[in-house]
Amino acid sequence: MPTPTASRIAIIGAGSVGSTIAYTLLTNPIASEILLVDPKEEIRDAQVQDLSDATYHGNTSTQVRAGTHAEAGQCDVIVVTAGAKQKKGESRTDLIGRNQSILRSVITDMQPFKPEAILLLVANPVDVLAYFALQYSGLPANQVIGSGTFLDSARLRGALATKAGVAASSIDAFVLGEHGESQIVAWSSACIAGIPLHVFPATRSLDREAMATETKQKASALIESKGSTEFGIGSVTASICRSILFDQKVVRPVSIYVDELKVCLSKTVVLGRKGVEEIVELPLSDEESGALESSAKQLREVIEEAEKQSS
Numbered sequence: 001m002p003t004p005t006a007s008r009i010a011i012i013g014a015g016s017v018g019s020t021i022a023y024t025l026l027t028n029p030i031a032s033e034i035l036l037v038d039p040k041e042e043i044r045d046a047q048v049q050d051l052s053d054a055t056y057h058g059n060t061s062t063q064v065r066a067g068t069h070a071e072a073g074q075c076d077v078i079v080v081t082a083g084a085k086q087k088k089g090e091s092r093t094d095l096i097g098r099n100q101s102i103l104r105s106v107i108t109d110m111q112p113f114k115p116e117a118i119l120l121l122v123a124n125p126v127d128v129l130a131y132f133a134l135q136y137s138g139l140p141a142n143q144v145i146g147s148g149t150f151l152d153s154a155r156l157r158g159a160l161a162t163k164a165g166v167a168a169s170s171i172d173a174f175v176l177g178e179h180g181e182s183q184i185v186a187w188s189s190a191c192i193a194g195i196p197l198h199v200f201p202a203t204r205s206l207d208r209e210a211m212a213t214e215t216k217q218k219a220s221a222l223i224e225s226k227g228s229t230e231f232g233i234g235s236v237t238a239s240i241c242r243s244i245l246f247d248q249k250v251v252r253p254v255s256i257y258v259d260e261l262k263v264c265l266s267k268t269v270v271l272g273r274k275g276v277e278e279i280v281e282l283p284l285s286d287e288e289s290g291a292l293e294s295s296a297k298q299l300r301e302v303i304e305e306a307e308k309q310s311s
């Protein structure tokens, strides 16, 4: 597929997640330029040089350079990874105090935005930050997206693929709600090649609860062992950027503002050049619908507490 001419992606935060996203976008080129933005200039510039070294053997059409927040505001897709990461034993919501104020300053520094820019939140707690990004940026709701449970859904598909002995790409299974503790698996619509999991021979007697828990706890397990996660989110974020810039209209679980629930959380949506082109409502069981509402309630509580703390 051709690279959309002159598309530019800004990555705010040149730490391990930001640089991994940049590397993924260099090795699978979809834009003409990537801007890395970080107040730690020494780290930012070293990341730019190291990433540039990956481009000199001639198989990428993408350039990478250091940029300012103001330049980032004029890019087509702006990926926000700026912020603290969880330490061992911390939850994503423990980061809200630090990361909400970083987000506020990042958005102030980027304004005014290119009118059709897509703001893609990755920093945690991603659903709560997506909610505040929508408020602070003034961009339309379809242009503010969080990576949400796309990564959890990939993790679930990986575990199901191993269990079923089929490729992960043959599995349709979505994690919805919060990218965090209150996430839910939409088991009632999960299938392999169109065959429901309770009918597919290898998944008939699946321990769903154990698999959902393993999916939910995967990030903490990785952080416990290696201190961070970056490759999964790097791949997922690059995939979202591709879906947007190539106007792919693929259905993905990402975090978006849901008016009835008054929060951002993950639902399946059609992703294209306008960002969220449509919400695709999965048919959920009563239990799953209730769990999704409860996930929204928990996110609402985190938002209200953060608003109280910052007022």
Ligand SMILES: NC(=O)C1=CN([C@@H]2O[C@H](COP(=O)(O)OP(=O)(O)OC[C@H]3O[C@@H](n4cnc5c(N)ncnc54)[C@H](O)[C@@H]3O)[C@@H](O)[C@H]2O)C=CC1
Pocket (backbone or CB within 6 Å): 012, 013, 014, 015, 016, 017, 018, 037, 038, 039, 040, 043, 081, 082, 083, 084, 085, 086, 095, 099, 102, 105, 106, 121, 122, 123, 124, 125, 126, 147, 148, 151, 179, 228, 229, 230, 233
């Ligand atoms: N949504 C997801 O699935 C995932 C989210 N994350 C989150 O991504 C975030 C970043 O993680 P890492 O890259 O590992 O952390 P890191 O500490 O390696 O990098 C964060 C970078 O943000 C920069 N930064 C701080 N303030 C800034 C500002 N005003 N403008 C630009 N840059 C600024 C810092 O200087 C630092 O270089 C964390 O909140 C982490 O929890 C990480 C993995 C997966």
Ligand SMILES: CC(=O)C(=O)O
Pocket (backbone or CB within 6 Å): 092, 124, 151, 219, 229, 233
């Ligand atoms: C850190 C994080 O949010 C993840 O790996 O899922």
